[in-house]
Amino acid sequence: MAADGAVQSVRRALGLLGCFGGGDASLGLSDLARRAGLSTSTTHRLARTLTGAGFLEQEPSTGRYRLGPSITELGQLSFHRRGLHRIAPELAELAKITSATVDLAVRNDRHAVILSGGSLNPDSGAGLRRPLHSTALGKVLLAWDPEAGAGLAALGPLRALTGRTIVDHDELRAELGRVRECGYALNDEESGDGVRTVAVPVLDRQNHVRYALAVRSTPQVIADARIGWFVAHARSCARALEILLIPPAERRLHPPA
DSSP states (O other): OHHHHHHHHHHHHHHHHHGGGGSOSOBOHHHHHHHHTOOHHHHHHHHHHHHHTTSEEEOTTTOOEEEOHHHHHHHHHHHHHTTGGGOHHHHHHHHHHHTSEEEEEEEETTEEEEEEETTOOTTSOOOSEEESTTSHHHHHHHHTOTTTTTTGGGGOSOOOSSTTOOOOHHHHHHHHHHHHHHTOEEEESSSSTTOEEEEEEEEOTTSOEEEEEEEEEOTTTSOGGGHHHHHHHHHHHHHHHHHHHSOGGGSOSSOOO
16 A cells, blocks of 8 residues: 555656646646645645755745756766767758758657757747647657557547547558658648648557657648658658668668658
8 A cells, every 4th residue: 555655656756747838938836736636735734845856846935846957967968878969950841841840849748749849939938748649749759669559548538629630549540551651741731720730650570650740831831742852851861860860770771762
């Protein structure tokens, strides 16, 4: 029983940290409690423990909480150990060629999490998580995941963000098959009106997806007749990212041209 209680406390503490994933710089105690689904007293106890360990810090003037230096330290370590500090020139070149927003993402549970690219705007207030089912990034991360097809039900209800969003699991499974067949994913105003995105995978030697690379603009810019052009440039960048991000022993031996 004591072990179960310890696991529950860890889950709740991690849940508190996850409350900051929506783009808020700081949150009050009541906001944290509401988002985490916990009582105020439990939230206060957990926040105090996390603050003592440096994972949260409390603003002296307002009493609000924000992510602490321990999170920053671990984030920087992970960023560099993944090799992400080396890819900015490649993403910038793709953005320059296409005149579009370029993002690189990985999967985290039910979301695609943007790690680098044009969507990392600290002033926008937008979080870095994107739904898997309604984005080109997410479709790529699902399509080349060997266990995704059988586990789509784990995504839960597929929320409609526009009239074009896929909300049926069987329809999503069929869409992922098409993505694998053609080698890229398309978000055609499924995540937001006026947004069109193409995305391609960064694959390892086992043909499993490590990252998803997306080019985002409007339907007028990424017109039907130019989708192939955008995909070709995205694939060229993805091949370069394989070299920069995947260890030699895990890279594809002969990436397709």
